[in-house]
Amino acid sequence: MKMILVAEVVKPHGLRGEVCIESFADSPFLYGEVPSVFLAKEGGKPRRFRVRSHRTHKGRVLLTLEGIDGRDRAEALRGHRILVREKDLPQSGEDSLYIYQLEGMRVLLESGEVVGTVSDFLLTQGQETWVINSADGKEILFPAVEEFILSVDLEGREVTVAPPEGLLDIYLAKS
Template sequence: MTDRLEGFVPVGGVARPHGIRGEFCIKSYADSPSLFGRVPALFMQDGNKPPKPYAVRAWREHKGLVLLTLEGIDDRDRAEALRGQTVLVREQDLPELEEGEHYLYQMMGCRVVLEDGSEVGVLEHFFETAEQDTWVIVNTEGTEILLPAVPEFVLDVDLDSEVITIDPPEGLLDIYLNPEPPKKKKPRKDGKKGGKRKTE
């Protein structure tokens, strides 16, 4: 994830068309796909161009992805033109969360600490895999630390203090902060004998 457009929140990215009637697959950043049926409009953004609004005609889940059908996107060619674009919603349109829930965009820039208060870094961005979100935490030296964002590793999120407390898997921080030095290569034996060649 990169810097987001003021007033908008990225909720997915277009993967590919699905079928011939304008439906397309997106990789969703939302915890619940029902979000796509609860907002008045989605906005599609191509690179840094201004986002364009679309009304949602239908949505459904399919093999870990979300399939969307938007007004005005009614054939495969138009769906193909959306490939790689970012799916946004207006921040004001986001459904209210239950107590203790947070949107990922709200956590970007928060300090990340261990249970004893030791600084780990700052949550800069995240990326999504089939299994879970992975957070990218950057420390003061600029080293990126990748943390699986699952409940057993994320202990507390305090948005008021902008602090996230984590308990990473044993050895994970050492992998990034204390990598093993490269092993020295052993000298290669080429099998050639030394000595001078006898000349007549």
């Protein structure tokens, strides 16, 4: 059963067991569309929870989970990762995909030149950045902005990009 990381518990919120999460999902509605979420410490065994309610508050998502009543229980979840079973994810739209689907894809320039392979993602302040490992082991931080992404071929496992001028030179310059 493949699990997908969708959020992390930041802190408890209030006294009734609600938790404030840093959501990596595009929509806060994901938490109402899945039958359950799984919480786990890094490297720990995931525990299943039903989401009783979800709402947005000051740019973050607040969750109420079944069985988590009171601030102390919510505090114990601080730092836990929130996972969802891949099979429970809602279907992505025709022109969209889930970020995890990009992991391991080859990244190419329009010319067909291979830049590297997508190995990780950084999500900060609403900005998605791909971590691309080049063939010679260098790490490239690529801003995943629509204007720089020309095409995504899920079946062929390739992404074609048009990086901003000079970006690759910064990372791939001989040192």
